Amino acid sequence: MTDFHTHILPGIDDGSQNLEETRRLLAQEMQQGVDCILATPHFYAGRDTEEHFFKKRERALAAVRETLAADEDIGWEMAHPSSPCSAGTLRDAERKASADADLKPTHKTRSRVLHTKEETVQAGGLPGRLEPAGGGHLPEPETTESSGAEKKTIPEIRAAAEVYYFPHMGEADILPRLCMEGGNLLLLEMPFVQWTESMYRDVERILRKQKLTVMLAHVERYWEFQRDKGVWNAVFDLPVYPQINAGSLLRFRSRGFVLKFLKAGHKVLLGSDCHHSEYRPVNLVAGREVIRKKLGEGTLKEMDLLGEELWEHAGK
Numbered sequence: 510m511t512d513f514h515t516h517i518l519p520g521i522d523d524g525s526q527n528l529e530e531t532r533r534l535l536a537q538e539m540q541q542g543v544d545c546i547l548a549t550p551h552f553y554a555g556r557d558t559e560e561h562f563f564k565k566r567e568r569a570l571a572a573v574r575e576t577l578a579a580d581e582d583i584g585w586e587m588a589h590p591s592s593p594c595s596a597g598t599l600r601d602a603e604r605k606a607s608a609d610a611d612l613k614p615t616h617k618t619r620s621r622v623l624h625t626k627e628e629t630v631q632a633g634g635l636p637g638r639l640e641p642a643g644g645g646h647l648p649e650p651e652t653t654e655s656s657g658a659e660k661k662t663i664p665e666i667r668a669a670a671e672v673y674y675f676p677h678m679g680e681a682d683i684l685p686r687l688c689m690e691g692g693n694l695l696l697l698e699m700p701f702v703q704w705t706e707s708m709y710r711d712v713e714r715i716l717r718k719q720k721l722t723v724m725l726a727h728v729e730r731y732w733e734f735q736r737d738k739g740v741w742n743a744v745f746d747l748p749v750y751p752q753i754n755a756g757s758l759l760r761f762r763s764r765g766f767v768l769k770f771l772k773a774g775h776k777v778l779l780g781s782d783c784h785h786s787e788y789r790p791v792n793l794v795a796g797r798e799v800i801r802k803k804l805g806e807g808t809l810k811e812m813d814l815l816g817e818e819l820w821e822h823a824g825k
């Protein structure tokens with residue numbers, strides 16, 4: 510499972526303010542069975558210099574990766590050679606199979622599995638490095654989907670950005686650098702106003718001229734501003750990927766729109782847009798549960814397959 514929209518990197522925007530908070534968010538991601546995390550700090554052209562943004566992001570990412578790689582405390586080992594970011598049900602089955610198998614390290618794998626405390630202690634490690642600061646326990650899974658009770662996959666994190674729209678961005682040559690590491694997936698935040706034709710043309714240029722893959726951030730948040738639906742419809746006729754915040758499925762006000770949007774056949778990606786472990790936490794499992802109940806397992810499977818496809822192949 511992939512979280513396509515997070516503010517998990519510490520000290521770079523209005524998301525996590527320090528490494529301890531990042532650890533709490535990472536713990537939530539792991540608890541919910543997230544294998545892949547797109548780190549998408551806000552990027553506002555003109556508000557920050559480009560080099561300053563990239564430097565801050567690099568530093569924050571290195572700190573998070575160092576934390577995850579602190580194997581002397583975590584006690585992880587390389588695990589089964591399955592594809593990361595896999596759908597929850599598939600992953601559960603894989604994990605069950607892995608639990609029964611003799612796991613051996615392999616250089617080909619990218620998923621790492623954090624063993625239970627008992628196993629870790631037996632192996633001589635110190636458990637709990639990624640648990641919430643202050644000795645607190647991780648929250649219980651919100652549904653039965655998370656299978657974190659036995660083994661936790663340490664997620665792969667890739668840098669990206671949540672790029673706020675700016676005029677003529679279709680021509681901006683900075684965009685490829687703001688895409689997902691190793692790919693061409695761009696998370697684009699559109700303005701919270703009536704969309705215009707020039708905005709549409711910019712999105713089109715990003716797609717056609719720059720040949721980037723565009724994921725539109727939290728599409729449910731723009732709808733109320735679109736009195737004239739012409740540009741909205743035109744944008745979604747383009748090959749863009751709408752991203753939905755899981756939290757929008759948990760609020761009555763936005764749930765109706767999101768379910769209707771899904772029923773209309775839009776293929777969406779889910780993100781937590783997490784900023785803080787208490788105030789804006791990782792809530793993918795709860796959001797997925799609403800989709801499962803209202804639209805069925807098939808919708809989730811389609812969403813996960815699309816997520817895997819983009820994570821692995823966007824721009825390659």
Ligand SMILES: [Fe+2]
Pocket residue numbers: 514516671782
């Ligand atoms: Fe965001």
